[in-house]
Amino acid sequence: MSSAFVKEDIDVPERIPRWRSASGLPPGAVNFMTEEGALKLRQRVAELKKADAGDPEGSELEGMLESATVVKQPERPEEVVFGVRVTLQSAAGELVSYRIAGVDEVQLEPCNVSWVSALGRALLGAKVGERVSVGPEKQAKWTVVKIE
16 A cells, blocks of 8 residues: 555644734734824823723733824825825715724724725825726726825
8 A cells, every 4th residue: 555545644734823813914024113192092091090990902012002103194195005094985976085094093983994905905006097906806996086
């Protein structure tokens, strides 16, 4: 019989679980945050401390702030970059607006979208007048009409 079909006792090393931050970013990834997001999180931490709630949310928010690299928004962006608000228009004329934000600040505003999300990645680098494909299988085509 061929040795290819013989079951051997092989020591399989245990899988070492990869640590992920609370943000869900993989190890070594930079946790970017906008100045506006950092300010809102600091205000929330101050509110929690003032209320002396002893809420674990305060510690979690402080951890987010400590791990964050705060990025200053460019004054006159010519393309979609981290921290800007981008307005898109569909072929039917519908307007939607998103702000490219850090993973820890996505829930601060309903229009925030993470820079690492599929939508965020599709928008990064786009310029006014450019068409971007978003959504499942990138079927929806939108035109960038404003970057601020």
